[in-house]
Amino acid sequence: MLRVEHLTARYGAVVALRGVSMHVDEGDLVAVVGPNGAGKSTLLNTVAGLLKPVNGKVLLDGTDVTGADPARLVRAGLALVPEHRRIFRDLTVGENLQVAGITASAADRRLRLDAARQRFPILDSRWDTAAGHLSGGEAQQLAIARALMSDPKLVLLDEPTLGLSPVMTDVVFDLLAELHERGRTVLLVEQNAHRALALADRGYVMRPGEIAAEGPGAELAARDDLFATYLGGGVG
Numbered sequence: 001m002l003r004v005e006h007l008t009a010r011y012g013a014v015v016a017l018r019g020v021s022m023h024v025d026e027g028d029l030v031a032v033v034g035p036n037g038a039g040k041s042t043l044l045n046t047v048a049g050l051l052k053p054v055n056g057k058v059l060l061d062g063t064d065v066t067g068a069d070p071a072r073l074v075r076a077g078l079a080l081v082p083e084h085r086r087i088f089r090d091l092t093v094g095e096n097l098q099v100a101g102i103t104a105s106a107a108d109r110r111l112r113l114d115a116a117r118q119r120f121p122i123l124d125s126r127w128d129t130a131a132g133h134l135s136g137g138e139a140q141q142l143a144i145a146r147a148l149m150s151d152p153k154l155v156l157l158d159e160p161t162l163g164l165s166p167v168m169t170d171v172v173f174d175l176l177a178e179l180h181e182r183g184r185t186v187l188l189v190e191q192n193a194h195r196a197l198a199l200a201d202r203g204y205v206m207r208p209g210e211i212a213a214e215g216p217g218a219e220l221a222a223r224d225d226l227f228a229t230y231l232g233g234g235v236g
Helices: 040-047 070-076 091-098 106-119 119-126 137-147 166-182 191-201 217-221 226-229
Strands: 002-011 014-024 029-033 053-059 079-082 154-158 185-189 202-207 211-216
Touching: 002 040, 002 166, 014 029, 014 040, 014 053, 014 211, 029 040, 029 191, 040 154, 040 185, 053 185, 070 079, 079 106, 079 137, 091 106, 091 137, 091 154, 119 137, 119 185, 137 154, 137 166, 166 185, 166 191, 191 202, 202 217, 211 217, 211 226
Parallel strands: 029 185, 029 202, 079 154, 154 185
Antiparallel strands: 002 014, 002 053, 202 211
């Protein structure tokens, strides 16, 4: 579904990605982990069209979408749940989701809103609450629900548990597992490396600007050498 080939990206003079290649197959959950500054968020932003690459290709369902406008990528079936959520704080929960479904037909939008209320009961209970009044965990659920309003083929999630309590981290990982079980294709950047890799079909470990290792998620999660070298400790 997604193929990244020899991707190079920079911020001014700083090269953030150097020839990165990776792929995500349909129905897979793929985790990208690594230390701060490794380029994980840059990778997602480049795939999502928020950053234009210097070199390389991004292919979605075999179509070259390198550097495409983010709105085009949404129409092509890609949805990004960005770091720090970036919800509309002055709009209510319901209004955030209605805005996210604006490209769908009225009938499809109603169905997706109903599905969001069922899948995220906490959002249903806060439907008329301004999003700025949500807790961090509630806001993260809203950000994920908002992405699903476009019924995407591929969901990109950037650090979805960042800053959350252990209880809310469990909620988010349970939601990721549910999305995976339902066949949703997911590319996940996550600080909780061991847990993300344990959940993933496949994983990539990044060092600054490059892929250091790749393989089945469970195998990477069991490699003490990777955690000691790139992820700040053992797998325990």
